[in-house]
Amino acid sequence: MYPDNYRYTKDHEWVTVEGDTATAGITHHAQEQLGDIVFVDLPKVGDSCTQGKTMGSVESVKAVSDIYSPVSGEVIAVNDSLSSSPEVLNADPHGTGWLVKIRVSNAVELDGLMTAAAYQEYLGGSH
Amino acid sequence: MLDAIGVPNIESLFEHLPERVLLGRPLDIPPGKSEYDIVDYFRALGEKNATWPSFLGAGVYRHYRPVMCDVVVSRGEFLTSYTPYQAEMSQGTLTAIFEFQTMICQLTGMDVANASMYDGSTAVPEAALMAMRVTQRDSILISRAVHPEYREVLATSARSRDMKTGEFGYGTESGVSDLEDLASKISDQTAAVIIQTPNFFGCVENVKAAAEIAHRHGALLVVVFAEAVSLGLLEPPRDADIVCGELQSFAISPSFGGPFAGVLAAKEKYLRQMPGRLVGETKDSRGNRAFCLTLSTREQHIRREKATSNICTNQALIALMATVFMTVYGKEGLRELAGQNLAKAHYLGAALPRRFSSPYFNEVVVRNTDPAAANRALAGRKIIGGLELGRFYPELSDCLLLCATEMSKKADIDQVVEVLR
Amino acid sequence: MIRKVRNHLNPEEGLVFEISSPGKKAYQLPDLDVPAVDPAQALGPANVRREIEHFPEISEVETIRHFTRLSAQNYAIDFGCYPLGSCTMKYNPRVNELVARTEGLAWAHPYQPEALAQGCLEVIDVLERYLCEVTGMDAVSLQPAAGAHGEWTGIMLVRALHESRGNPRKKILVPDSAHGTNPATAAMCGYDVESIKSNDRGLIDLEAVARAANEDVAAMMITNPNTLGIFEENIDKAAAILHEKGAMVYMDGANMNALVGISRPGDFGVDVMHLNLHKTFSTPHGGGGPGAGPVAVRSHLEPFLPIPRVKRNGAALAFDYDRPQSIGKVRAFYGNFGVLVRALAYTLAHGGPGLRNATMDAILNANYVRTRLQDYYDMPYDSPSMHECVFSDDRQSAKGVKTGDIAKRLIDYGFHPYTVSFPLIVHGALMIEPTETEPKQELDLLADALIDIAREIDDDPNLVKTAPHGTRVSRVDEVTAARKPILRWRP
Known part of the structure; x- marks a missing residue:
């Protein structure tokens, strides 16, 4: 369920890094808690983001949840397909439902995030 | 009922209130009156007012109200229902609001309209704030030919926020907004330019020219209307980004200034930044067409302090009356x-x-x-x-x-x- | 067993645009008694529209049928109990509607000379005085158009007072049980919001207030009774703590119908509050409005009230605009005057003793419903109820049935649902406010329905989860509505 090569935040985002490019999204658990996602608000390409700070939000019919950036850097791509098909986020949150790609400015930040095993343990504890 | 609850009298149900917060005396309001007394009392009050022919306008207009309007809004099914949060037993109100939104779009040339604001005056700061969210700018320029009370309400709103408001003048001969003055005051910090047409002097503004100036500087053009009947004849403000206004002219009696109904309409691309309720079309689980409140995540009951507005109760029944008026005419x-x-x-x-x-x-x-x-x-x-x-x-x-x-x-x-x- | 309703034929009805056909009309205008004017000549050809594309064209009989058929798709207080907690869906007396249409009042123009509008000014003056008496406050402005608008006005007054003392301050404290309008209002007034956790009895935690209260706090917004329907018995102590730090107490008066004639905010430390005339004073909700949200203040906030104020000028009443400390205008003219007329009619019909009786009956009805239901639904906070009671769906959700499902099933029993999932501090809340105007028979039908539903959940939870079954429209797909918004008809 939770890929081993991803890192996870306590706010239920995931991130995976290739070279200096991070791909980030929200976790299966997050989409499940929200229910049917109807709208995704993402940053613009070129925006800078800071680890732990809001960079967008996801909405279900009756809830809004902020998305916190799992790493710091510059947004270099956003998943535009989500604006017309937000349901992808429910169907495949760890794959085609990715949210943004970020050029990482401080790779050390990743060390502070959870592994898949730690995240699942965290989920077990918090829910 | 008291036996079922297990108390000797009603007073014991609030015995737990501390003595120090109890009123401990009767309210100083005379005992209740009969229905006849009440009708008579208000008839007498009404007679203290003049009911003569009047040539006052200035944002409140005397138009004949077709009988049908009052007949429909007096139906208890509309009058005594709540906000249609429970779609399955509110399709009447929801369908009527959907028709209202459509008619307002047809009338104003905009793509989307909300289910109503309090009135024209309070719709103006809502439009200004919306423009600020869209442009991420903080300055508003409003024409002095906009209704003075609308401008005062905008000024009150600006007091508590990072909203800077400025005014531009009107031509002393033309009676319409002085667009040269606008051009000299607009900047790349201007979120919105606000004009009214017909303006407070009854004059028809040049919307297209104002839009060109606003758009050249990346600002939105907000067009206000106070006399909705004018839209029966006037070219709608298609070049505006946001249109807001007052629907009092559509069957709403002057009523000493309220209740009226405001409206806010906009181009589709600004939908997510709109304040107020919206009704959308969808289907029920059996595949029938149905309507429901939608995009509610913009609103206070979900987004709380991050909502687009704090508006909750709006002017639904008045909007219904306007809908009937638009249908009749x-x-x-x-x-x-x-x-x-x-x-x-x-x-x-x-x-x-x-x-x-x-x-x-x-x-x-x-x-x-x-x-x-x-x-x-x-x-x-x-x-x-x-x-x-x-x-x-x-x-x-x-x-x-x-x-x-x-x-x-x-x-x-x-x-x-x-x-x- | 469903006893309140049976099926009834309900005609299909298209949208007005779909039943339109060219040339039909429902209006008659008088003959023009002045020369006609060519619009292109008078307004300039570019300013004249060609037509209003696709605007309705239907006949008079089609108009009345259209709206009557739509009306039949609504539930309303006139059909029966409408137990929406916090919304106070009480009977709306029809005499109020009649008097609001009194010609001299309904057709008065807001700019007609004061001498020719004394009747309107008197309505304002008398209602202001009655509302002062009901709330125990010193002054009332009737101008705000609704509860949220009253909140906004009230917090703007607080801001103005602090500014006059040299510092607007930074934040507003809001209990976690508050209405969503409270934090939204605070933010609109430029304040940060700090949420204060309720204690285990569902009440304001005095220690938490004491910890949060400091010179940055402009005010605390408190609903009393709170959204659990519980009287905040320490409200005067909380007020003292806040006043000590120079902070104000704002009371959200949404639940004032539980206090009228019994207890007054002005007597327990409240500085400023709003009333919802469409709740406590019976003016109709009309499918979402109009309402009125008068704001009442103690004397230290009076100089800041919106302009104009009504004052006595000898024998006559007049508007006073000369108020240099006023926050200005909060809306054009003087408020939702027609709603004020209705609220005054309600007040006169009840009188002082009647208003108190209404409060007592509201408390009685809520406690009766609570008693009837408490063996079937969990009640997370069991402090005494005032005018409403809040249950949770804990027991039912164990079987996979949520408060929203129970609400939808209640529709099949012929009732509008209670308030669902609010307040937020109760997980899966069922918030029930019967109001004083429900007869015992109706309350028993409501309680029986909820008890039957609790049993259905034991026997056949799916029946409840897929409800409603008896309505012309079954469960509505809100997800598709939000994902692919269709907000207007198009040909």
Whole structure:
């Protein structure tokens, strides 16, 4: 369920890094808690983001949840397909439902995030 | 019931309230009155007011209310229902609001309209705030030819926020917004330019030219209307980004200033930044067409302090009344109604010294050396005259703003002309 | 067993645009008694529209049928109990509607000379005085158009007071049980919001207030009774703590119908509050409005009230605009005057003793419903109820049935649902406010329905989860509505 090569935040985002490019999204658990996602608000390409700070939000019919950036850097791509098909986020949150790609400015930040095993343990504890 | 609850009397149900917070005496309000007494009391109050022919407009217009409007809003099914959060037992209200949203779009040339705001005046700051969210800028430029009370409400709103408001003037001969003044004041911090058409002086503004200036600087153009009947005849403000206004003209009696209904409409791309309720079309689980409140995540009950507005209760029943009005008059009727207004006002305006040169709809500013005396003279003939403009525009203290609608009789207009000429 | 309703034929009805056909009309205008004017000539050809594309064209009989058929798809207080907690869906007396249409009042123009509008000014003056008496406050402004608008006005007054003392301050404290309008209002007034956790009895935690209260706090917004329907018995102590730090107490008066004639905010430390005339004073909700949200203040906030104020000028009443400390205008003219007329009619019909009786009956009805239901639904906070009671769906959700499902099933029993999932501090809340105007028979039908539903959940939870079954429209797909918004009809 939770890929081993991803890192996870306590706010239920995931991130995976290739070279200096991070791909980030929200976790299966997050989409499940929200229910049917109807709208995704993402940053613009070129925006800078800071680890732990809001960079967008996801909405279900009756809830809004902020998305916190799992790493710091510059947004270099956003998943535009989500604006017309937000349901992808429910169907495949760890794959085609990715949210943004970020050029990482401080790779050390990743060390502070959870592994898949730690995240699942965290989920077990918090829910 | 007391036995079931297990208490000896009703008072024991609030025995847990600390003694120190109890009132401990009867309210100083006289005992209840009968229905007849109440009707009689308000009849007597009504008689203390003048019910004469009136030439006041200035944001509140006397239009005939087709009987159908009152019949529909008096139905308990509409009158005594709540906000349609439970779609399965509120399809009547939801469908009517969907029709309302559609008609407002058709009328204004916008793509989307909300389910209503409190009134025209409070719709203005809502539009300004929306423009600030869209542009991420903080300055608002508003024409001095916008209703003075709308501008005051905007100023009150600006007090508590990072909103800077400025005004631009109107042409002293033309009576429409001075676009050169606008061009000199607009900057790359301007979120919105706000004009009203027909403006407070009844004059028709050049929306296209104002839009060009606003858009050249990356600002939105907000067009306000106070006299909705004008939209039966006037080209809608298609070049605006946001249109907001007052629907009082659509079957709502002047009622000493309220309740009225405001509306806010916009281009589709600004939908997510709109305040207020929206009704959308969808299907039920059996595949039937159905309507429901939608995009609620913009609103206070979900987004709380991050909501687009704190508005909750709106003016639904008044919006319904306007919907019935628009249905009764329809495509031809609204045009014919607007045409009658135009004819009456021009019959009046042509006979008096006009202050401004621009085309006008059903209100006209006329010169008069002593407006207060003129109004007193009219009152002597049991006619309520016009608005003494000096109250809001010191430079126009020798002017009256007069309004004529389809309810203004020729004989009364002739009397006004006789007194003012 | 469903006892309140049976099926009834309900005609299909298209949208007005779909039943339109060219040339039909429902209006008659009088003959024009002045010369006609050519619009293109008078307004300029570019300013004249060609037509209003696709605007309705239907006949008079089609108009009345259209709206009557739509109306039949609504539930309303006139059909029966409408137990929406916090919304106070009480009977709306029809005499109020009649008097609001009194010609001299309904057709009064806001700019007609004061001498020719004394009747309207008197309505304002008398209602202001009665509302002062009901709330124990010193002054009332009737101008705000609704509860949220009253909140906004009230917090703007607080801001103005602090500014006059040299510092607007930074934040507003809001209990976690508050209505969503409270934090939204605070934010609109430029304040940060700090949420204060309720204690285990569902009440304001005095220690938490004491910890949060400091010179940065402009005010605390408190609903009393709170959204659990519980009287905040320490409200005067909380007020003392806040006043000590120079902070104000704002009371959200949404639940004032539980206090009228019994207890007054002005007597327990409240500085400023709003009333919802469409709740406590019976003016109709009309499918979402109009309402009125008068704001009442103690004397230290009076100089800041919106302009104009009504004052007595000898024998006559007049408007006073000369108020240099006023926050200005909060809306054009003087408020939702027609709603004020209705609220005054309600007040006169009840009189002082009647208003108190209404409060007592509201408390009685809520406690009766609570008693009837407490064996079937969990009640997370069991402090005494005032005018409403809040249950949770804990027991039912164990079987997979949520408060929203129970609400939808209640529709099949012929009732509008209670308030669902609010307040937020109760997980899966069922918030029930019967109001004083429900007869015992109706309350028993409501309680029986909820008890039957609790049993259905034991026997056949799916029946409840897929409800409603008896309505012309079954469960509505809100997800598709939000994902692919269709907000207007198009040909």
